Amino acid sequence: MAGLRKILLVEDNMELRNLYELFLGEHGFEVATAVDGEDGLVKAKEFKPDLIFLDVMMPKIDGFQVLKKLRHDESYGATKTRIVLLTNLGDASKVSPNIRKDMDGYVVKAEIELSDLLDVIKSLAN
């Protein structure tokens, strides 16, 4: 997984956050977690991840807003960071063109197996 070592996981569901942290950690990634959008922005600035898994439906600031800030506010240092949305909507073609432009992909949480996360990272690293 050359190049993508540091992963920030922004997910408000504790079980899923812990699961993904555990799984990715076991596969040798350096994982930081954030529990909501605000937290995510702070962690992105501090942690400087190579890849962010960003949940969409979160309290306070949702994933779309976080994505927008990360991409367009250089102070977070994440304008070129790979960002993959975590969603349960399963239909990204519905999202606005700006979001489609800003994201690097999306994952429908209910439809993947854990190992798919590794494939996602692999496809973005190439």
Added chain:
Amino acid sequence: MKIKQKLIALFLFIGLAPTLAVSSVAYITISNELQAKTSEQLNSVAIKQEQKINSLLQKKQEEVSKLANTYDFQVSLGNYLASHKATDHATIAAILQAKQIEISDIQAIYVADPTDGIVIASTIDNTEGQKLQKSDYTIANGNDTAVNVREDQRDGINKLYITTNISVNKKEAAVMSVVFRIDDIVATIQDYTGLGTTGETIVASKEGDNTVSLFPLRFDTDAALKTKLNSLNLTANDSYKTATDYRGHAVVIATRSAGFANWVVATKMDQQEVLAPINQLRNSLIGIFVVSSIAIILIANYFARFFTNPILQIARTSQRIGQGDFNAHSDIQRGDEIGELSNSVNAMGLSLSAFVSRIEAERNRLSVVLNSTAESILAIDKQGTIIIANQAASHLTGRDLHDIVDKNISELFAWQQQGKPFEVSYTTDGRTTYPDLKFIDAMGDEHFVKVLVARVVGEQEQRAAQTIVTIHDETKSRELEDMKIDFVSMAAHELRTPLAAIRGYLELVSFKDRTLQSSTAGYIRQALKSATELGGLINNLLDVTRIERGTLTLNMEKVDLAATIAQAVTDMQFSANDKQITLRYAGPNNNCSVVADQIALREVINNLLINAVKYTPEHGTITVSLDMEDGSYVVRVKDSGIGIPQKALPNLFTKFYRVHGGLDSGSTGTGLGLFISKSIMERHNGTISVASEIGKGSTFTFGLPILDETRLASVQSEQQSQEQIMRRHRGWVTKNITR
């Protein structure tokens, strides 16, 4: 013609026809009589006049003749003729003057040479040697005398000129021309006409075609009158003829030839006077007719009223009954046919009243039914004008009923379907259903409706309902449906996150802990399998909500159908092997391109394969084939399963339908797979169908159009408008770009 007029005509005919016939006969008879009598009278006057004139002239001729044969005159004339002495002139003149006194009415006497008319002697002084007018010395051959009537140029008075030959010694020696006053002749003619007030006698001389009037002579002095006299066309011996006289009056004339010269005596009367008695008779008859007619009309009228008044009363009663006043009653108390008619009409009114009450009761019942119906019902005619509407229609449109009836239906409803204006055709041969329509009522509220247009069956009049439009308001149920979809969607989403966690942990355990006992590993695999199934069910539910909301979006691209099927069959082998089912794919492994959403297409194939495996008993076979037919790729999934009952086939692709019924049946599934598959195929312009036989198995068939390059081009251009091409996988998507 009304009875009254007919009766009057009949009475007039009976009353007047005989009288008219008798009167006509009498009139004609009397008219003929009168003519005969007039003719006789005119003739008799003419004869009398002629006789009198004749006798007067006869007398005067005799006097002239006597004078010419007087002895001393003959001697003197003889002397003169022998010697031509001038003294003889005087002698002759003296004799003549003496004779003139003896004969009354003589004005002058001339004796002249018969060859040149030179006067020999005269009672008028200084006339010897003058020349007489030719008519005064010319006597027609064979005649002794000539009679002329003309104006005397000396005094301008009409005179009678009688000329006679004088023979001396039996030799014609001279002519004597005697001039008479004619007062006595004129007096004779004028005194005695016997012809009433307009009667007149004319004595005329016929000279060739010319008629010269002798008495009265005015016709000869007035040129205009002279011409007009000719118009009487006096010919001898006409006993009765009609003509127009010189005054322009219609006259009747009788003529007689006088006994001498070419004289004609004509007696005439104005026709008006002749016809006076008959005209009087005619006027009397007309008077009698008028009086009789009036009397007859009055009598007939009375009789007619006797018949028509009650009939009219009955007619008015009928009319009032016709207008709905069933209490109308004609109180004619008569024992005859009219009385019977009246009673019948009264009875008819009563029965009609009862009948209409029944109809009204029936109509009220229908009206109650119509207005209690929840569906809006509108009956419209050919032009779309609303004839009948029920309360539900009033409620639906937000208008009063009287604001609906007689309006055109297109004024009331501006239909929309999926946000676009939509035309509903209100003419149909049978019945047409328009689902999923929307319109905005008078209050501005949206209604989602289903419209059913049905033709009215049976004979139809011009202004009759041709079409019944039934509108089923689905707004409420649609709102409920929306709420249900929202709820299902929300619930499914909420389920997904914990399910993802459960699956993830189970995977983690099964991957991480290789030291687990095999039984525990088996349990975990079972749990994982169930969780995966649960995820599939939730996905199906979400797909259905998207289909129903119309938000299912597909990413169309070029897909190799053969490769997709081959992969799906391979992936299903594991499940098939569990049941020792032989699952075969008999078809190419690539190069069958279609335009499709890869994931959706895979879902359709998976649904069919899962069903086939589920319903095929152990040791059965499932064969998947791929063929080209009529521009389409046709995929068949044929199993040797239990089959599907015939009556279930039509409902197989509807939502939540399950062949084997409710929860108590052994089979599993939501009844959504085939519904989703059908929806997906429709979105691909594809087809899906099933054939089945109980106990032998089922064949599911779906078809997709073979790759259409133009369609692919439009799909691709749409994809290229998105900035990046995404790499799609089940459950995740990434972009292949460098930031």
